[in-house]
Amino acid sequence: xxxxxxxxxxxxxxxSMIGRRFLSFERDTSAEGQSYCAVRLNFDxxxxxxxxxxxxxxTFEDNVASYEExxxxxxxxxxxxxxxxxxxxGVAIKKHVVDELVVxxxxxxxxxxxxxxxxxxxxxMALIIRTENHTYIFSKSHVWFDEVIYINIDKDMDDICxxxxxxxxxxxxxxxxxxxxxxxxxx
Numbered sequence: 001x002x003x004x005x006x007x008x009x010x011x012x013x014x015x016s017m018i019g020r021r022f023l024s025f026e027r028d029t030s031a032e033g034q035s036y037c038a039v040r041l042n043f044d045x046x047x048x049x050x051x052x053x054x055x056x057x058x059t060f061e062d063n064v065a066s067y068e069e070x071x072x073x074x075x076x077x078x079x080x081x082x083x084x085x086x087x088x089x090g091v092a093i094k095k096h097v098v099d100e101l102v103v104x105x106x107x108x109x110x111x112x113x114x115x116x117x118x119x120x121x122x123x124x125m126a127l128i129i130r131t132e133n134h135t136y137i138f139s140k141s142h143v144w145f146d147e148v149i150y151i152n153i154d155k156d157m158d159d160i161c162x163x164x165x166x167x168x169x170x171x172x173x174x175x176x177x178x179x180x181x182x183x184x185x186x187x
Contacts, residue, residue, distance in 0.1 A: 037087025100131035
């Protein structure tokens with residue numbers, strides 16, 4: 001099985017946001033509702049840098065290992081007193097004020113399987129932060145190498161990244177019998 005997911009340390013960081021005030025998030029201004037590679041999430045006593053960057057990931061298909069460059073979500077503690085580390089040079093940064101209490105955090109994962117070709121991949125597709133007033137979704141596109149983080153407020157993940165779009169990407173132009181299951185894990 002190939003896993004493109006947050007590791008246990010990152011999940012603990014995300015879980016620790018529950019009960020804190022989500023003060024703001026920072027992004028580049030390259031396009032509305034998205035940021036290239038990075039978004040900083042600022043809470044009352046810490047900040048997290050959410051990244052969606054390409055890295056070399058092992059995949060297994062037809063029982064043969066190969067390596068792909070794939071964008072993968074990660075998060076690290078970030079110093080909010082330092083400039084936002086944008087993935088783009090020379091692009092302005094925007095801070096969106098939130099100032100709401102986090103009531104839950106969830107991770108959306110897609111499991112892509114093709115039994116006859118030995119493909120079994122789990123990808124964390126989105127981070128959902130629910131506050132007392134809104135639902136903030138920081139998501140990936142269904143294209144595995146796309147490093148953009150899409151930012152949506154009060155929308156449904158299935159509208160942002162519908163499973164039929166995923167299916168078209170993975171089924172080898174309709175030649176493979178691929179299944180995709182989406183799960184939401186509340187931390």
